[in-house]
Amino acid sequence: MAEPSDAPVERINLRAEFNEIGIGEVLDQLDRELIGLKPVKTRIREIASLLLIERIRKRMNLTSEVPTLHMSFTGNPGTGKTTVALRIASILHKLGFVRRGQVVSVTRDELVGQYIGHTAPKTKEILKKAMGGVLFIDEAYYLHRPDNERDYGQEAIEILLQVMESQREDLVVILAGYGDRMDKFFGSNPGFRSRIAHHIDFPDYADDELLAIAELMLGDMNYEFSADARAAFVRYIALRKSQPLFSNARSIRNALDRMRLRQANRLVADLDRVLSADDIMSLEASDVLASRVFSKA
Numbered sequence: 001m002a003e004p005s006d007a008p009v010e011r012i013n014l015r016a017e018f019n020e021i022g023i024g025e026v027l028d029q030l031d032r033e034l035i036g037l038k039p040v041k042t043r044i045r046e047i048a049s050l051l052l053i054e055r056i057r058k059r060m061n062l063t064s065e066v067p068t069l070h071m072s073f074t075g076n077p078g079t080g081k082t083t084v085a086l087r088i089a090s091i092l093h094k095l096g097f098v099r100r101g102q103v104v105s106v107t108r109d110e111l112v113g114q115y116i117g118h119t120a121p122k123t124k125e126i127l128k129k130a131m132g133g134v135l136f137i138d139e140a141y142y143l144h145r146p147d148n149e150r151d152y153g154q155e156a157i158e159i160l161l162q163v164m165e166s167q168r169e170d171l172v173v174i175l176a177g178y179g180d181r182m183d184k185f186f187g188s189n190p191g192f193r194s195r196i197a198h199h200i201d202f203p204d205y206a207d208d209e210l211l212a213i214a215e216l217m218l219g220d221m222n223y224e225f226s227a228d229a230r231a232a233f234v235r236y237i238a239l240r241k242s243q244p245l246f247s248n249a250r251s252i253r254n255a256l257d258r259m260r261l262r263q264a265n266r267l268v269a270d271l272d273r274v275l276s277a278d279d280i281m282s283l284e285a286s287d288v289l290a291s292r293v294f295s296k297a
Contacts, residue, residue: 010059010060012056012059012060014052014056017052017056018052021052021055021094021095022094023048023052023091023094023095026048026087026090026091026094027041027044027045027048027087027091029087030044030083030084030087033080033083033087034080034083034084035205035209035212035213035216036203036205036206036209036212037079037080037202037203039201039203040080040084040200040201040202040203043198043200044084044087044088044091044200047088047091047198048091048095050067051067051069051091051092051095051097052095054067054095055095055096055097066097066168066169067197068168068195068196068197069092069097069168069172069197069198070164070168070172070173070174070175070195070196070197070198071088071172071173071174071175071196071197071198071199071200072174072175072176072182072186072196072198072199072200073085073174073175073176073200073202074176074177074178074179074182074199074200074201074202075178075179075201075202075203075204076178076202076204076247076248077247077248077250078247078248078249078250078251078252079202079203079204079205079248079249080202080249081138081176081202082103082105082136082138082176084200084202085103085105085134085136085174085176086103088134088172088174089101089102089103089133089134089172092134092172093133097172098132098133098134098170098171098172099132099133099170100132100133101133102130102132102133102134103133103134103135103136104126104129104130104133104134104135104136105136105138106126106135106136106137106138107137107138107139107142108139108142108143108153108156110122110126111123111126111137111143111153111156111160112143112151112152112153112155112156113152114152115152116152118152119152119153119155119156120155120159122156123155123156123159123160124159127159127160127163127171130171131167131170131171132170132171133171133172134171134172134173134174135171135172135173135174136174136176137173137174137175137176138176138177139176139177139178140175140176140177140182140185141177141178141181141182141184141185143156143157143160143185144157144185144188144189146188157189157191157192160173161191161192161195164195165195168195173195175192175196179201204248205248205249207234207237207238207241210237210241210248210249210252211230211233211234211237213249213252214233214237214252214255214256215230217252217253217256218256218283221256221260222281223256223260223281223282223283224281224282224283225282225283226282226283226284226285228284228285229282229283229284229285229287229288231285232285232288232289233288235294236255236288236291236293236294237252239293239294239296240255240293243293243296255291258291259283259287259288259291260283260287262286262287262290263282263283263284263287266284266286266287267279267280
């Protein structure tokens, strides 16, 4: 019969640990930066909680291996995938799961070469640059082009798979892209699916969320809608969402840039006018309604 251990059991104050590491600050920042996306934020909090407990388990000598942290982000453009990747990297760094809180963001072009012998050096150089942090591969499905037998994407895939397994204690890979295309990609490359621990889907924004995003962006730039402009922009959102190539928050930011351009031209058209701060800050209905979106309705 084993003798009872006299070694004291370490006790950890969970709130003190949470606050000391600064995870709450990152999660609060994510809430401020991104409107809506409740399922995404919930999942990020769950992952942060898991990693916090894993950190504590390690200190208590209860952990035998590092958990798999590679992820898949699926959703349409402009839904916050890159922003969430940045916050994930910060959380991983604060918890000690990566050495650096950096994100190296790439597409196929940075990984795949144009001729024999070109792909391996390119891919390895990117991996070297990302090591110790997070590698974010946007539109990852373009790595696999089965219709082109001379394509070198498969070579990059094989290198990535090897590193994702052999160096998962020093690199987290996030694959991102449209949901349906990512499903096909995983179907054709089961090695990736088996290495992905967390699949997170990013939903499109609702109309009221897009309006809130617009007002948040304007506030950051010291602009605001007049009452009439706000009403016009509500109409703009509904119309723009029904048109091709709509990219959620990205399209909203582009629309605001064009509205600021119209506002500036409207103000400068009368050089004899004396402007107040309110004049310069305010977007008017005419700045919104001049969009081609309304002429196509």
